[in-house]
Amino acid sequence: MIDKDKTRQKLVDSMRKTKAAASDQTKDSEQSKEQTDGNSETKVVNPKTQSSKSKSVAKSKAARTSPGGAKPEPRASKVPTGQDPYQSGRRVWPD
Amino acid sequence: MPIIALVGNKGGAGKTTLAINCATALARRARTTLVDADPQGSSLQWRAFTEETSGLPVFQSAAELESQVLGFFPQYDYVVIDCPPSVHALQTHEALRVSDIALIPVQPSPMDLWATVHIERAVAQARDSNPRLKAVLIINQLEPRTTLSRLVREALAEIDLPLAATPVRRRAVYRSSALEGKSVFDMGRRGADAAAELDQLIKEVIPL
Numbered sequence: 001m002i003d004k005d006k007t008r009q010k011l012v013d014s015m016r017k018t019k020a021a022a023s024d025q026t027k028d029s030e031q032s033k034e035q036t037d038g039n040s041e042t043k044v045v046n047p048k049t050q051s052s053k054s055k056s057v058a059k060s061k062a063a064r065t066s067p068g069g070a071k072p073e074p075r076a077s078k079v080p081t082g083q084d085p086y087q088s089g090r091r092v093w094p095d
Numbered sequence: 096m097p098i099i100a101l102v103g104n105k106g107g108a109g110k111t112t113l114a115i116n117c118a119t120a121l122a123r124r125a126r127t128t129l130v131d132a133d134p135q136g137s138s139l140q141w142r143a144f145t146e147e148t149s150g151l152p153v154f155q156s157a158a159e160l161e162s163q164v165l166g167f168f169p170q171y172d173y174v175v176i177d178c179p180p181s182v183h184a185l186q187t188h189e190a191l192r193v194s195d196i197a198l199i200p201v202q203p204s205p206m207d208l209w210a211t212v213h214i215e216r217a218v219a220q221a222r223d224s225n226p227r228l229k230a231v232l233i234i235n236q237l238e239p240r241t242t243l244s245r246l247v248r249e250a251l252a253e254i255d256l257p258l259a260a261t262p263v264r265r266r267a268v269y270r271s272s273a274l275e276g277k278s279v280f281d282m283g284r285r286g287a288d289a290a291a292e293l294d295q296l297i298k299e300v301i302p303l
Contacts, residue, residue, distance in 0.1 A: 008246050011205065015253040018209045026216060 097302060098164055098174045100194040102187060102217075102230075105210035106180040109200040109235040111137045112269050114177035117198070117301075119278035120293050122151040124303060125172035130164060132156035132186040133179045145276025160189040173301075182217035191221035194228060196301060199256070200235035200263070203247035215254050231300050234262035261296040264289075 099117070101110040115138060118129040129151055131138035142153040156176070157163040167174050176194065178187045191197060197218060201211050211232070218230040232251055238244045251258050268286045272279050279286035279293065297303070 004242055004245070007242050008249060011208070011243070011246055011250045012253065014205060015208060015212065015250050018212045019253060022212050022216065 096168050096172060096174075097195040098176065098193055099196045099198060099301060100176040100178055100187075100190040102178045102182070102191065102197045102199050102214060103180050103201075103210070104182045104213050104217075105207055108180070108202055108207055108210075109263070110180065111141075111177050112273065113198065113200050113233070113235065113263065114138060114175055115141055115273070116269070116278045116280070116289075116293055117297060118151055118173075118175040119280050120290075120297050121173045121175065121301070123280065126170065127151060127173040127175065128167055128171045129153045130156050130160070130167075130174060130176045132160060132176050132190055134186075135179070138177045141273055141276055143276070144274070156186060160186060161193045164193050182213050187217070188221070191217065191228060192225050194225070197221075197228060197230040198233055198300065199230060200233045201247070201251065202236045203234065203238070203241065203244040205243075208247070208250050211251075211254060215256055218256065230256050232256050232258045233296065233300075234258070236265040237262040238265050259296060259300050261292065261299050263292060263296065 099121075101114040101117075103110045111133065114129060118127055121127040129138055129142075131153060136155065138153050139155055142151075154163075160176075164174050164176065176190045178184070178190050181187060199211065199214055201207050214230075218228065222228050232254065234244075234247055234251070237247070248258065266279075266289050268279050268282055268289050272282050272286060275281075279289035282290075
């Protein structure tokens with residue numbers, strides 16, 4: 001009788017765990033689908049490419065505007081304090 | 096004109112055996128056909144074992160299962176679809192979209208029970224496009240003396256789908272009849288208990 005109760009509990013627990021895992025899986029797949037849909041609409045910019053591009057642009061601008069070779073201001077100084085990296089636009093997907 | 100799909104998420108649950116025998120039972124009452132939507136083609140193979148051509152025609156599923164099945168009416172009163180052993184299969188999705196009743200055989204074993212959890216979701220999704228779909232769990236290959244068989248109802252209560260009161264017991268006649276290209280209804284005394292059980296199940300879950 002005790003063995004039967006143990007088996008019952010194990011069986012019911014395993015069903016609940018499987019159900020919870022299936023539910024999580026569904027949520028994850030829905031989220032990733034939403035993200036994929038969103039990504040297809042908005043163009044994702046590679047941070048490395050972006051930063052290297054902006055650096056080269058800054059360098060060329062600096063070269064044009066200041067023949068003396070004035071250094072551009074560090075990027076951090078342009079970011080207003082109190083903003084997180086996402087708000088400031090410094091970090092983009094993937095983080 | 097009910098369309099009945101035998102659905103499952105695991106091989107060996109008894110979909111094809113139930114499809115063959117339920118279709119035969121229905122064919123004794125009305126014009127019935129069986130569509131084999133499982134790429135394994137076991138129902139077609141079963142039909143090939145007998146020279147008997149009347150009674151229950153078996154068709155291989157076409158690429159467009161929905162239009163194929165709807166095309167069977169008004170020639171047939173019942174269409175039974177034997178689905179592949181996965182809720183992720185295209186044929187299962189199509190069958191659920193077109194069917195009136197989904198019969199889901201479940202063996203009293205942990206692996207079968209766990210696999211059945213995913214059917215609940217598949218049925219819910221199918222109901223978005225097919226609100227008339229009824230789904231019923233059927234305890235299959237019940238061995239009343241085993242502990243798991245005694246506990247299977249409690250385990251299935253965790254799944255939000257109704258459970259048929261009539262279980263299908265594990266019987267050797269299902270296998271021996273298949274070997275002869277027959278159903279349990281053609282096996283005389285040997286198949287009498289199984290036939291009575293299936294008649295009771297059909298009466299419970301399929302509108303006649």
